[in-house]
Amino acid sequence: MFTLYGDKVSGNCLKVKWVADHLGLAYRWVDVDVVAGEAKSPDYLARFPMGQVPALELADGRRLAQSNAMMLYLAAGTTLVPAEPFAHAQMLQWLFWEQYSHEPAIAVRRFQKFYLGKPDEAIDPALMTKGRAALDLMEGHLSGHDWFVGDGLTCADVALVAYTRVAHEGGFDLVEWPAVRGWVGRVEQALAIR
Ligand SMILES: N[C@@H](CCC(=O)N[C@@H](CS)C(=O)NCC(=O)O)C(=O)O
Numbered sequence: 001m002f003t004l005y006g007d008k009v010s011g012n013c014l015k016v017k018w019v020a021d022h023l024g025l026a027y028r029w030v031d032v033d034v035v036a037g038e039a040k041s042p043d044y045l046a047r048f049p050m051g052q053v054p055a056l057e058l059a060d061g062r063r064l065a066q067s068n069a070m071m072l073y074l075a076a077g078t079t080l081v082p083a084e085p086f087a088h089a090q091m092l093q094w095l096f097w098e099q100y101s102h103e104p105a106i107a108v109r110r111f112q113k114f115y116l117g118k119p120d121e122a123i124d125p126a127l128m129t130k131g132r133a134a135l136d137l138m139e140g141h142l143s144g145h146d147w148f149v150g151d152g153l154t155c156a157d158v159a160l161v162a163y164t165r166v167a168h169e170g171g172f173d174l175v176e177w178p179a180v181r182g183w184v185g186r187v188e189q190a191l192a193i194r
Helices: 011-022 042-047 067-075 085-115 125-142 155-164 178-191
Strands: 002-006 027-031 055-057 063-065
Touching (some): 002 011, 011 155, 055 067, 085 125, 085 155
Parallel strands (some): 002 027
């Protein structure tokens, strides 16, 4: 049994929760209200100095931050983490890309538009440009593949679907990216989150 600290409005937190649920792992969920600043409380920072959710605490007290590291840890030895070295590296390729080129545009624009209620003109236009470029790249890959790596669901799909499935809340209408939309449906079905 382990403990997951998270906020269910956060795709980064849901990634880890979905993996745990998909694998049937037993865990305790602790709500942390990010907007209310709970991830910056002295008590939380003492345990998780990165001051963010999600966070993971094992029964023996070891702690881990960063959604993708947590997913990989929980899913180690399953088909969600390809064992073959090149496929494994491809999965990591998408995970690193997601954190640098996808999430910082699509998730951040969604947060500003949907949760902070900012009007479009008050949001940095670079977020739209970068988010659209990320969706274009995904569309290119998914036009020839059903999944990001190999023939089935991996952590790469879980990471990338978290904010892609709610991209419309950030002003990205997936009608423009039909292969991405089809893939979102496949991943949601595989994770039983629809
Ligand atoms: N790279 C981190 C990003 C985590 C992250 O941005 N968490 C947000 C919620 S989605 C958070 O805790 N924000 C509060 C803050 O940074 O103060 C991960 O993948 O876990």
